[in-house]
Amino acid sequence: MQQKETAIILLVDEACESENLFRHAQAAIAAGAQSLLLLACERNGLTPALVDAGLQALPVPVFGGIFPQIVVGSRRLEQGYVVCGLPFAVTVEYVAKLSDPSADYRSDLAALAATVNPPQTLVVLVDGLSTRISALLESLYGEFGDECTYIGGGAGSLSFQQQACLFSNQGLVGDCAQLTALDLPVGIGIEHGWHSFAGPFFVTGSQHNTVLSLDYQPAFEIYRRVVEADSGRSFADTPFFELSKAYPFGLVRLTDDVVVRDPLFCRDNAITCIGEVPAHHMLYILKGDAEHLLLAARDCTLTALRAQSAPCMALLFDCVSRALFLDNRFQEELDTIHAQLPTGLPLLGVLSLGEIADAGNACLEFFNKTTVLGIVADA
Incomplete structure (x- = not known):
């Protein structure tokens, strides 16, 4: 992502210590980042006690989360961090109580509508183990419809134990949705192969x-x-x-x-x-096999590229259970995606607990076992 000839800042660390996350965050800010996308692997063992003070001290907007694994280029990290410094500010909002059976998300989103200016792109991250994700997405689409582009996924742990998993300027939070508005167009590809x-x-x-x-x-x-x-x-x-x-x-x-x-x-x-x-x-x-899943990953990438003519970054949400199913062939999926991208185009992503995008069905979907790729263009 670029703005006024200032490139994004991408810092990768494969150590677990929380100090490394904040060291890179401060380095990105010193280099001119006006907002931060923070991604961490669940193996790092982060807790609010470890990171809340550091997150609250960051002087720029923060979004992102803790995922089973992270993807950088054609590599996947089982531990460590990625700090993506953006050369522009973002607006980050939250919808709480994502497992509350009585929560009225439509009224919550109506109150947030003043901060979203379609046709912005909304990066939608959720606690992937919350029980009312689809209800939230239905309300979100009801509020903004196809005026916005949507991409995102579920954060959390493969232990399937719900815990705080989203980074915010208030600290590590859980059982909520995080909505980050970007003034950048994104082309979307969605495929599963099952x-x-x-x-x-x-x-x-x-x-x-x-x-x-x-x-x-x-x-x-x-x-x-x-x-x-x-x-x-x-x-x-x-x-x-x-x-x-x-x-x-x-x-x-x-x-x-x-x-x-x-x-x-x-x-x-x-x-x-x-x-x-x-x-x-x-x-x-459903049933699937490796060959069809790998073909789906290729088709997903080509669809996303066709939808965006001036790419500056690729953003991937690939379901962690695809990796578990493909086992030692999952590297082929990442290689397949990476090989279709223009040479030198940065690819950043996560292995997620569910994926979020608008599949053109007049609704916003929460997918599983699916590859969602966004090709981000310059403003």
């Missing part, structure tokens, strides 16, 4: 991100029969996520496409996912 395998099934019972029943039967009974028959393995002697990472759900949309939902764990025959699964919707059990 295909419908079993179903459709009717969601006859759900509570936020937990599927209670399918076709009036306990959700896990349906899911177990399908997955065990195809995989030849049993949930009785295999951890749930070890099997479920290869068999996500797909919510049917009006365009006949599916939005992927990642099953995380099972309790009392109910299946909890990343992201909400509304009742009275149809879903499939």
Whole structure:
């Protein structure tokens, strides 16, 4: 990203110590950064006690979060930090109580509308383990519609234990959404590569991100029969996520496409996912293979490039469960994305707990197991 011939500042550190984060943040500010995108790996073990004082002392707007892993170029970091200093100020707002069943996000967003000036780009980061992410995104799109461009994803830990995971000028915060307005155009690509395998099934019972029943039967009974028959393995002697990472759900949309939902764990025959699964919707059990996922990553990149003719940076939100599924072939996905980009174009991103973008379905989606790439252009 550039403005008045001043380039972005990109500083990378593979050490875990929180002091390194603030040392690079101060260096970026000294070099002229007017706002900071801060990314950290969950392995760093950051807590409010470690970072709140340092975040509160930063004199420029801060946004970003803690993710399972970070991507820089074609590399992924399992520990460390990336500090991205921007040569312009950003506006950062928050919507709290992202798991509160009674929260009215539309009224919260209406109060924030004065700080957003379409057609800005909104970088939307959320606590990926909150239970009402889709409700927030529905309200966000209801407020701004397609006048804004959206890109983002879910922060948090692969332990699936909810904790403070978003950086702010007030400290480390959780169970909220962070909305950062950029005066820069972004071209978006969205692909996943999964295909419908079993179903459709009717969601006859759900509570936020937990599927209670399918076709009036306990959700896990349906899911177990399908997955065990195809995989030849049993949930009785295999951890749930070890099997479920290869068999996500797909919510049917009006365009006949599916939005992927990642099953995380099972309790009392109910299946909890990343992201909400509304009742009275149809879903499939999906299946995929490495080749189709890698092709999807390539197509995602090409789509994003076609949408933006003057790129200055690429911003990637790639689902961490794609990395878990692809295993030692995930490096091929990063190499595939990087190879399509213009030589020298910076690529910065995260392995996220869910991805956010407008897929052109007249709504703002929270995806799972999906690659979302934004090609950012100069102002």
